[in-house]
Amino acid sequence: DARVTQTPRHKVTEMGQEVTMRCQPILGHNTVFWYRQTMMQGLELLAYFRNRAPLDDSGMPKDRFSAEMPDATLATLKIQPSEPRDSAVYFCASGLDLRTGAFGYTFGSGTRLTVV
Amino acid sequence: QKEVEQDPGPLSVPEGAIVSLNCTYSNSAFQYFMWYRQYSRKGPELLMYTYSSGNKEDGRFTAQVDKSSKYISLFIRDSQPSDSATYLCAMNTGNQFYFGTGTSLTVIP
Numbered sequence: 001d002a003r004v005t006q007t008p009r010h011k012v013t014e015m016g017q018e019v020t021m022r023c024q025p026i027l028g029h030n031t032v033f034w035y036r037q038t039m040m041q042g043l044e045l046l047a048y049f050r051n052r053a054p055l056d057d058s059g060m061p062k063d064r065f066s067a068e069m070p071d072a073t074l075a076t077l078k079i080q081p082s083e084p085r086d087s088a089v090y091f092c093a094s095g096l097d098l099r100t101g102a103f104g105y106t107f108g109s110g111t112r113l114t115v116v
Numbered sequence: 117q118k119e120v121e122q123d124p125g126p127l128s129v130p131e132g133a134i135v136s137l138n139c140t141y142s143n144s145a146f147q148y149f150m151w152y153r154q155y156s157r158k159g160p161e162l163l164m165y166t167y168s169s170g171n172k173e174d175g176r177f178t179a180q181v182d183k184s185s186k187y188i189s190l191f192i193r194d195s196q197p198s199d200s201a202t203y204l205c206a207m208n209t210g211n212q213f214y215f216g217t218g219t220s221l222t223v224i225p
Contacts, residue, residue: 104165108159
């Protein structure tokens with residue numbers, strides 16, 4: 001059963017520290033998304049990539065967040081420096097470009113980040 | 117105003133009840149309408165999707181879209197304790213997906 005793998009599952013860090021979250025998308029999926037989920041805001045899109053190229057990162061605070069896809073099997077989301085308001089669950093999801101006729105994403109299990 | 121509005125609940129029903137979950141939206145350009153189910157401490161999983169107005173049935177689940185009213189619904193018949201989860205509606209235009217904040221459902225045995 002193909003799945004999206006995210007590491008770490010949980011992360012507790014101190015304010016000001018750098019945090020890196022990793023995602024292994026499903027093999028063959030050409031679109032990767034990063035979402036943040038909080039009780040108040042629900043799921044918020046941070047960034048997405050198609051064929052490893054960043055298409056939209058307008059949802060991401062640029063001064064502290066960065067997203068990259070160094071190769072087709074790895075996507076990373078980095079926060080530097082981290083702040084308590086960054087505490088949330090971060091989800092990676094992968095899918096196929098809608099233009100191919102497929103749609104909907106497969107989500108990973110998330111990284112639960114707590115910044116103290 | 118948010119693109120997608122969803123009542124967060126929580127909703128609590130007895131086993132066997134019919135459940136109705138709803139979302140409203142503002143963007144008439146939305147094309148696909150989806151429902152995701154999210155169990156505690158898990159990622160959302162795609163449950164059903166529909167394209168344009170109409171109904172779609174899959175077992176105990178029925179998804180309904182009314183584009184004229186900008187309103188979508190998910191009905192669960194004969195609800196089971198295993199249906200207890202948060203249900204998120206989602207809709208898209210192109211590759212931009214917009215999610216509701218989710219409705220928490222508990223089915224009591």
